[in-house]
Amino acid sequence: METESLFFIGVLCFLSAAALSLLPMPKVRSFNYxxxxxxxxxxxxxxxxxxxxxxxxLFSSPLNSMMDFVYRGDALSGFFVIVISILTCAVSIYSxxxxxxxxxxxxxxxxxxxxILSMYAVVLSGNIVTFLISWETMSVVxxxxxxFSRDEKSVKAGLVYAVMTHLGTAFIIAVFMILYKYTGSMxxxxxxxxxxxxxxxLKDLIFVFSIIGFGTKAGIIPLHTWLPRxxxxxxxxxxxxxxxxxxxxxxYGFIRVSMDIVGxxxxxxxxxxxxxxxxxxxxxxxxxxMEHDLKRLLAxxxxxxxxxxxxxxxxxxxxxxxxxxxxxxxxxxxxLYHTLNHAVFKGLLFLGAGAVLHTAKxxxxxxxxxxxxxxxxxxxxxxxxxxxICALPPFNGFVSEWLTFQSMxxxxxxxxxxxxxxxxxxxxxxxxxxxxAAACFVKAFGISFLGMPRSGHAEHAREASFSMKTGxxxxxxxxxxxxxxxxxxxxxxxxxxxxxxxxxxxxxSGPGVLRIGExxxxxxxxxxxxxMVIMSxxxxxxxxxxxxxxxxxxxxxxxxxxxxxxxxxxxxxxxxTKPIRLIFKKIYMPxxxxxxxxxxxxxxxxxxxxRGEITPFFEQYIYSPVTDFIxxxxxxxxxxxxxxxxxxxGYILITLIALLVFGT
Amino acid sequence: MQxxxxxxxxxxxxSVGILLTAVSxxxxxxxxxxxxxxxxxxxxxxxxxxxxxxxxGEAHLYAASIITMLGKxxxxxxxxxxxxxxxxxxxxxEPYISNTLSLSISGILVAVVYASLKEGIFVTGFAKNVFQxxxxxxxxxxxxxxxxxxxxxxxxxLLFMENGLFLAGxxxxxxxxxxxxxxxxxxMLMGVIILGFFAVQIRKAFRSSDLDKLTVLKG
Numbered sequence: 097m098e099t100e101s102l103f104f105i106g107v108l109c110f111l112s113a114a115a116l117s118l119l120p121m122p123k124v125r126s127f128n129y130x131x132x133x134x135x136x137x138x139x140x141x142x143x144x145x146x147x148x149x150x151x152x153x154l155f156s157s158p159l160n161s162m163m164d165f166v167y168r169g170d171a172l173s174g175f176f177v178i179v180i181s182i183l184t185c186a187v188s189i190y191s192x193x194x195x196x197x198x199x200x201x202x203x204x205x206x207x208x209x210x211x212i213l214s215m216y217a218v219v220l221s222g223n224i225v226t227f228l229i230s231w232e233t234m235s236v237v238x239x240x241x242x243x244f245s246r247d248e249k250s251v252k253a254g255l256v257y258a259v260m261t262h263l264g265t266a267f268i269i270a271v272f273m274i275l276y277k278y279t280g281s282m283x284x285x286x287x288x289x290x291x292x293x294x295x296x297x298l299k300d301l302i303f304v305f306s307i308i309g310f311g312t313k314a315g316i317i318p319l320h321t322w323l324p325r326x327x328x329x330x331x332x333x334x335x336x337x338x339x340x341x342x343x344x345x346x347x348y349g350f351i352r353v354s355m356d357i358v359g360x361x362x363x364x365x366x367x368x369x370x371x372x373x374x375x376x377x378x379x380x381x382x383x384x385x386m387e388h389d390l391k392r393l394l395a396x397x398x399x400x401x402x403x404x405x406x407x408x409x410x411x412x413x414x415x416x417x418x419x420x421x422x423x424x425x426x427x428x429x430x431x432l433y434h435t436l437n438h439a440v441f442k443g444l445l446f447l448g449a450g451a452v453l454h455t456a457k458x459x460x461x462x463x464x465x466x467x468x469x470x471x472x473x474x475x476x477x478x479x480x481x482x483x484x485i486c487a488l489p490p491f492n493g494f495v496s497e498w499l500t501f502q503s504m505x506x507x508x509x510x511x512x513x514x515x516x517x518x519x520x521x522x523x524x525x526x527x528x529x530x531x532x533a534a535a536c537f538v539k540a541f542g543i544s545f546l547g548m549p550r551s552g553h554a555e556h557a558r559e560a561s562f563s564m565k566t567g568x569x570x571x572x573x574x575x576x577x578x579x580x581x582x583x584x585x586x587x588x589x590x591x592x593x594x595x596x597x598x599x600x601x602x603x604x605s606g607p608g609v610l611r612i613g614e615x616x617x618x619x620x621x622x623x624x625x626x627x628m629v630i631m632s633x634x635x636x637x638x639x640x641x642x643x644x645x646x647x648x649x650x651x652x653x654x655x656x657x658x659x660x661x662x663x664x665x666x667x668x669x670x671x672x673t674k675p676i677r678l679i680f681k682k683i684y685m686p687x688x689x690x691x692x693x694x695x696x697x698x699x700x701x702x703x704x705x706x707r708g709e710i711t712p713f714f715e716q717y718i719y720s721p722v723t724d725f726i727x728x729x730x731x732x733x734x735x736x737x738x739x740x741x742x743x744x745x746g747y748i749l750i751t752l753i754a755l756l757v758f759g760t
Numbered sequence: 761m762q763x764x765x766x767x768x769x770x771x772x773x774x775s776v777g778i779l780l781t782a783v784s785x786x787x788x789x790x791x792x793x794x795x796x797x798x799x800x801x802x803x804x805x806x807x808x809x810x811x812x813x814x815x816x817g818e819a820h821l822y823a824a825s826i827i828t829m830l831g832k833x834x835x836x837x838x839x840x841x842x843x844x845x846x847x848x849x850x851x852x853x854e855p856y857i858s859n860t861l862s863l864s865i866s867g868i869l870v871a872v873v874y875a876s877l878k879e880g881i882f883v884t885g886f887a888k889n890v891f892q893x894x895x896x897x898x899x900x901x902x903x904x905x906x907x908x909x910x911x912x913x914x915x916x917x918l919l920f921m922e923n924g925l926f927l928a929g930x931x932x933x934x935x936x937x938x939x940x941x942x943x944x945x946x947x948m949l950m951g952v953i954i955l956g957f958f959a960v961q962i963r964k965a966f967r968s969s970d971l972d973k974l975t976v977l978k979g
Contacts, residue, residue, distance in 0.1 A: 740975055741974060742856060756876045
């Protein structure tokens, strides 16, 4: 079918789903999520059409003589449409079961569908006006979703989110104003055509503003503060969407402005992005390690993964400025591949966390434990998500991080001395990130799912409902498929990288193989998987043969002579991360407080209270001074608004007279 | 008749009368006198329209004059009178700005208007002074709203502004279409009625008809 009509049918699906959820019949209402699943599949087809075909206008209607309302798609937006569709598909299936207990189902259904539609609108916008309207719709709707539970904490998180996102939007508007002033066009395609008219120093300004503007939405450090607050506050299906795809619209906007419209810039642009990416990934995972709240932990991992994506994008910009189009394409593919993968596995992890929260009523890991016995499927899916995010083969995270590593290491080939050192150095940062992420998910999975239940809630947990399991299973399957058929995924992504870099980067060599001609390196995860299976099987056989026959006995664990093992004797999340807290003392600046009350000093201890915290560096040293300053001076401005009617009328009189005198 | 009007500068005299009644509002402290001054102002306005109507001989201007007289000259003043009686307050006790000072300020306002509209683009025939006077009346009306405390004087200030606006529109266009004039008049009437109820309710709720008590409503 034609792309245009697919687009309209897709939009219609989501709109009617939103309308459907307003119906007063609860039975019918839950069908809206099925409709949005269908809509997502149709949009995925639209995206595939856009990726393979030429850019085309999907919808256009004049607002007035100056501006149009235009939706336009090309390979880049097509790729992001596919990413959104994949996650929406899974989350919608999951939401059928999940939304039953969230409350206010009608409101949820409407906001959910409008939110997804607004994300599609952002990546398909064809000009400034359409983009800004879609972007703000997305921000406002997601604000309502963050504050959905209406408790004090989520309202505060929503406030932080609203402030940060508007700060970002201000910078984005500034970017567009500069672009419009110098190119004289509101259309993205027109801006691209006349981008040579922009003076060089203003191009730098556009670049910096677009990092701040889009980086706020993407959650780069130090603009990430809203992310670990807002994502946990939202209902879990929404956190999956926010973390999986909404923050990617920031990446999309950045690529669209800085790589597509403005074109290639000086080398330092790319290096700034690479450094921002490296810092975000390392610090993101470090802060994630110290979180014992399951959803906050995942939110910090989003910061980390945005960093990894930016490493690829930044390397691509570095190569582009040096004229290495093929390398540039490879690095961009790495970034986009990770965008897709992060959407899949982070979506899966948030859905898993949602299933846990749904039944155990707590996000605090120190109160979970032993969940694998009662929710084996959720546990399995969460494990698959964890392995993927830790970049272990044969799952998808491995492939994209391998590609990112490759593109960092071929930084040796870039033109200037600084980038020759910087890129591999940031590759080292990526290695550290991967290791810490693995530690983090050993903690997250081990503490939450293994061992004994640490609270009554965890003890009485039950397996998630069928639709929730189906949604997660779909994503888990994709984790595996994207991991073992990288060639197929890359062939889908490469039109987007061709659009931006003019090169396909890698030679096509079958769905299961990746081959980078520049470094003579190749990857076949399928072969890797087969080798892994054979090796472990062979090891088992070897042990059986070499070790002879042995008898296994099942006994209780050694309990140090205590009457029985209790959950309190288990390793806790805080204890597990203690070594890392000590190693990175300079960054965490941990504070600890130990209170011991004695029955009889010094031998008979009654109780020990331990409190350990890390210093939230960015909040404490950057954000609170700024907010304090604003609070202090906002009070002075409030004097203008004294509440006196006469004073307000006086303002009007003064304005009128001023207009009369100076207006001519 | 026409020659007579032009020979004695009748239009200018009447518009100056409108200005003077507005200025004199600043010197009046008895609420009943305020209503009387407003009545006089409205009647002068209606007279001005009637005279212009005889000059150019437009039928709908006669209608506008009669409607103005009925609405602003009789109906609204009667209603205001009733509210003043209900409020049981006869005097504006102490305005924010003393009467002498407000008189001088309104003089300055008139001067500002004349100075800034010296070479106005609108100066055509009879409208020469009328437009400037109308702007001055608007500003004085606003100034009355600022300098007085009582809710009822606020309403009268607003009514003066409306008279000024009407005059301004009239001086530029020889009267707006009938429908608009009727609509505006009806709006005014409703507005005054609602504001009157408010004034009474404010007095009940705050035990004072002074508007500065409303500051406590601010969060």
